[in-house]
Amino acid sequence: MKFVDEAVITIQSGDGGPGCTSFRRERFIERGGPDGGDGGDGGHVILKVDPGKRTLYDLHRQKMHRAQNGAQGMGRQKHGKNGNPCYINLPAGTLVRDADTDQTIVDLTREGDEYIIAEGGKGGRGNKRFATSTNRAPRYSQPGLPGVERKLKLELRLLADVGIVGLPNAGKSTLIAAMSAARPKIGAYPFTTLTPTLGMVTPPFGEPFAVADIPGLIKGAHQGTGLGIKFLKHIERTGILIHLIDAGAIDPQEPLADFTVVNQELTLYSRSLADKTRIIVLNKIDLAGTDHRVASFCRAVPDLEVHTISAAAGQGVDKLIQLLASRLQKE
Known part of the structure; x- marks a missing residue:
């Protein structure tokens, strides 16, 4: 359907x-x-x-x-x-x-x-x-x-506890598939996800929670560029945002470029979105040559908590689920 x-x-x-x-x-x-x-x-x-x-x-x-x-x-x-x-x-x-x-x-x-x-x-x-x-x-x-x-x-507007945001091809669909029973379309090209996907996650403790995978944002999304504001509304009800970043795409010379684009789009669309509890997650750390890229990003945001995972390999995913369950209990 x-x-x-x-x-x-x-x-x-x-x-x-x-x-x-x-x-x-x-x-x-x-x-x-x-x-x-x-x-x-x-x-x-x-x-x-x-x-x-x-x-x-x-x-x-x-x-x-x-x-x-x-x-x-x-x-x-x-x-x-x-x-x-x-x-x-x-x-x-x-x-x-x-x-x-x-x-x-x-x-x-x-x-x-x-x-x-x-x-x-x-x-x-x-x-x-x-x-x-x-x-x-x-x-x-x-x-x-x-x-x-x-x-x-x-x-x-989807009713989800956690929303996953990030640029196209950051691995959002792979992550929601690794966390839940949802099976979104996955591919190595932008805008694989054309509709929001909702998955239920069962943590080792606490209540199950819903995670929404939102189609990738690009610069100008708040004005309708790309998939634009069509799907941003689906994360307005979420309690926590996962800001997913492709570690392999981080430029050591401008490590915050991708991070800044998404932040600006969320702020321009809705101040309340920008103020939501956010967890920064660097994905695809299993790829060769990502160590120095991850290090350059962490140096650029010394006051922020950064988590690293490989959604495709399952590395760090269980730890991320436990963190989300703990944060949602506090929320």
Whole structure:
């Protein structure tokens, strides 16, 4: 299934059913009183978090969602049937905005969350309701109230504890595959990862945690260059960021060049991203000639904690998992 993290849909709650104008008609009763029943209420449109949903693919295809109208009231004071609600199932982490005003309506983050996004119209009252001491035979009833139509913008933001960021080909997909059961596409060329990947990691202690592999950033990503801001939103909810750097690509003359590019893009996109707890990890240390490159990087950032791994060889990965579990417990 294609990964879709944005969709624009139109919703319509049900109209209320009209009330009934009716009079009692039975043998031996010449002038029966009014007995028109009320119309049924229109169905609500309800947003619901479905644990089985992972993307907005279905909603990207189906643009219109309607609840059922209420039924008309009937004689003998029979109430019209209420309209059935329309449930829209969404993955956890879906942010719902008004498409016309861009105002945030609700952020659905927990399994089982429900939100009535559009109430159905109330059913009209039957003529029985309008009988008074001075008007014992009202010949009118109410129409039902119309439902509500809204245009919504849905935006999925992954719910992960840890996000992995870095330039293309830094080894993010290899690392998430080494840490979890996730099997992202891996290749030795930029932008192998075209969609975010979510993997569950089970540490030797503490709770399991989710790790998100975000497609590689490049200079100008905050303005939409490369894969741009399309996937940066998926790490806004994370507690910790792993800043992964290809140790083999470090230039001893400018050891912080790649590190600075990613930092600047995160800061320009969102100050809160730049302020998140971050763990610097140098990858691919199993490659020949990386020792002096790693040393030059560490000398350039003497006040920062730097960890070294080889995701492909599994070197240092278990230690990194333990570190993440410990940091998440503290967070």
